[in-house]
Amino acid sequence: MxxxxxxxxxxxxxxxxxxxxxxxxxxxxxxxxxxxxxxxxxxxxxxxxxxxxxxxxxxxxxxxxxxxxxxxxxxxxxxxxxxxxxxxxxxxxxxxxxxxxxRRENSRNRKSFDSSDLIYLIMSDRFANGNTNNDNTKETIEKVNRSNKDGRHGGDIEGIIKNLDYIKELGATAIWPTPLCEDNDERGSYHTYGQSDVYKIDSRFGTNEDYLRLSAELHKRGMKNIMDYVTNHWGYNHWMMKDLPTYEWIHQFPGYAQTNYRMASQFDVNASKKDSNLCMDGWFVKSMPDLNQSNPLVLNYLTQNAIWWIEYADLDGFRVDTYSYNDKTAIAKWTKSITDEYPNFNIVGEVWMYDQAQMAYWQKDSKIGAIQSYNSNLPSVMDFTLQEAIHNGAFNEDKQEWRNGIVKVYENFNNDFLYPNINNLLVFFENHDTNRINHIYNNDFKKYQMALTLIATVRGIPQVYYGSEIGMAGDKGLGDGDIRRDFPGGWTGDKNNAFLKSERTAEQEKFHAFTSKLFNWRKNKTVIHTGKTTHYIPENNVYVYFRYNEKESVMVIVNNNPEKQVFKTNRFSENIKNFKTGIDVLTSVTMDLKNDISIDGKSVLILELK
The missing domain is CATH 2.60.40.10 (Immunoglobulins)
Structure with a gap:
């Protein structure tokens, strides 16, 4: 004894x-x-x-x-x-x-997300509160206050799991929840981009085991789990900040200096070293210490942490926050280490730039990057120039001019030759950091239809932001909390439960039905996933493009003109070829391709050619 x-x-x-x-x-x-x-x-x-x-x-x-x-x-x-x-x-x-x-069987060769997927972006704290018992926890500072638009509202992993069938029925095949690791800031912690423990799920979201269960529930439904990973910074309440492993674990000047946000300085041959260093090494904001990835200890820590989460939680991909603010040599090593371990693993980086050449620089095997002997090893980047064209009111411009109207969208694809892999671009018209599309266009359903049709049918991987499919809006001018509103029905006592068709308003159902029909059609359309594109210079604010392969061809017509347009099909003979008819995906109406095509103002046609 x-x-x-x-x-x-x-x-x-x-x-x-x-x-x-x-x-x-x-x-x-x-x-x-x-x-x-x-x-x-x-x-x-x-x-x-x-x-x-x-x-x-x-x-x-x-x-x-x-x-x-x-x-x-x-x-x-x-x-x-x-x-x-x-x-x-x-x-x-x-x-x-x-x-x-x-390891799980065949873990190394896990399949990741690609252009066959639709990604559903969730603001984790604002989607659904599935477990009220974890709204407030002893080890975390900020408590739930749903009346504060910038506070914790109680959304959690259980809320996501309970609504996976809703997401699947919408046509989504993958989810991207905003970060779920612990963020123990005193306020504003709901977005969780200032993490305090990167090996632990925030207890207000659930547990590590809950996160593993989320992956399992997704996989049961044939869906994928994409982790929002942050390599550039942590939160100032990260446990290491109280006792740093080494002074050089974070960038110090000494202390704090804010980034200049000038990402182009990382490849600008005329940039001063001071400017380029401040872009990489400056803190994103004062509450987010900038990690020094050039320190081998830090880089190794981040690499192992990323691989650990993939293996532990059975992940299907990463979205990497503020990718182009990292030390560019170190982040390329980090990315390569992950894809060496998992050759099929897809990683999309947030490269928030409005120039195709500058964005293409950051995609793996870029010829532009090769000019400076640089390869980021990053498989995918986000198509911010397409997002910019839509956000800058392209669909509000009824008259086509040299640079206005639907031409803004057309010109985005003129530069596709710059990208090493155009099918692996993330295409979107909004996310958790931008104005809501339904705010920009005042919940104009026709304009929503045009914008959604674009991202559903052009090359790349479409991403939608939770709630837009029911007409949710939000004005970034009123603060980030307004573009991150609670999904109606995600909380007990909500008057309107938009997760259920029986409880949606007529307006919500109109948006939802269109979104669901479009993306469920897209699910099995290889011609959209990997087909080639031919587009035609817009005329009268009408944009026509074809997605095609050896077996199929789809003709997409976006009429940004408020008036009905009628046009002859012989202009598109090189793509119509011997096809006789086109069946509209949205209405099932068959059109004779020998006749003129008529399309209503501010509307779309998606024709499967037969």
Missing amino acids: KKIIFFLLLTTYSFAQVDRMEPPFWWSDMNYSDVQIMFYGKNIAQNEISVSNGIVIKGIQKTENPNYVFVTIDTKNIPTQDFVFTFKNKNKSFTQQYSIKS
Whole structure:
């Protein structure tokens, strides 16, 4: 009995010496086999470190902070097992168990999102409150206050899970929830881009196990889970900020300096070093310390964390926040490490620029980047120039001029030759950082139809923002909270539950029915997913383009003119070829392609050619 009591006391004492261990475990048969484990505890670096079971320690790295030690072990060819680290200082010692787990079958070759998908973007705190018990938790500072548009409202993982069938029925095949890891800021923490613990789901959203369950529920439905990952910065309440591993873990000037947001300075041959460095190294905002990815310890930490989440939560892709603000050499290494581990894994980076050449620079294997011997290794970027054309009122411009009207949209695709992979661009007309499309166009259903038809039928991966499919609007001029409103029906007591057809208003159902019909049609249309494009210079504010492959052809007509337009089809003979009829996807009406085509003002036709 005395021996058992002594063992329990020793075990309790041992685990108290390691306050944090990250990553908390790893897997066998990983390409990334040299795992650098960060141990954190009071004066832990003063110990000698050994490990059991013949595991090889390849390196021990200490910093000026004795509370950290980074131990690299070789896990190559190590089978699934538990083993023990021993920390010894003079006559005292303690131990810490570590585990190598089995990977899922064929984990390395997991399928990711691509142009066959529709991504549904969710503001996680504002979508649905599925579990009111986690609205407020002891370990987090900010509490739920639904009356504060910039506060916590209580949306959570359970709310997403409960409404997955709604999302699937809409035609979406993947979800992108805004970050779910802990953000423990005193206020404004709901958006979770200022994370305080990147190995832990925010307890107001749920648990790590809940996040794993979200992936499982998605996969049951044939859907995909895309994690919103942040490499550029953490929150100022991140637990490390109270005791940094090293002064150079974050960029310091000393202390704070804000980025100049001039991303073009990263490749501008005329830029001063001071300007380009401030873009990369400056803090995004004062509450978000900028991570120093050029420090190998930081880069390795972020790389392992990303791979850990993919493997642990069975993820299907990443959206990377503020990608082009990172140290561009380091972020290219980070990206390559992930795609080396998972060759089919897709990553879309937020490169918020309004110039196709500048955006194309950031896509993998870009010829523009190659001019400067740079390859980001980033598979996908976001088509912000298309978003800009739609946001700048293209559909409000009834008269076509040289640069106005639907020509704005047409000109976006003139520069597709700049991109290495046009099918892997994310196409969208809004997201959680922009004005809502239904605000810009005053909930004009016809203009919504035109905008949605575009992103559903052009090259790339379409993304829609939660609630637009029921006509939700929001004015960024009133603050970010207004473009991130609660989804009606996501909270008990909501007067209108738009998740249910029986409870939608007539206006909500009109938007929803169109969205659902369009994207459910798109699901199985390979010609839209990967077909080629031929478009024609707009005339009278009418834009016509074809998506085609060897088997199929789809003719899309967007009439941005408020008046009915009638035009002859012989202008499009190179694409119509021997096709005789076109069946409108939206109405099932058959049109004879030998006759003139008539289209109502401010409307669309999507014709499957037969």
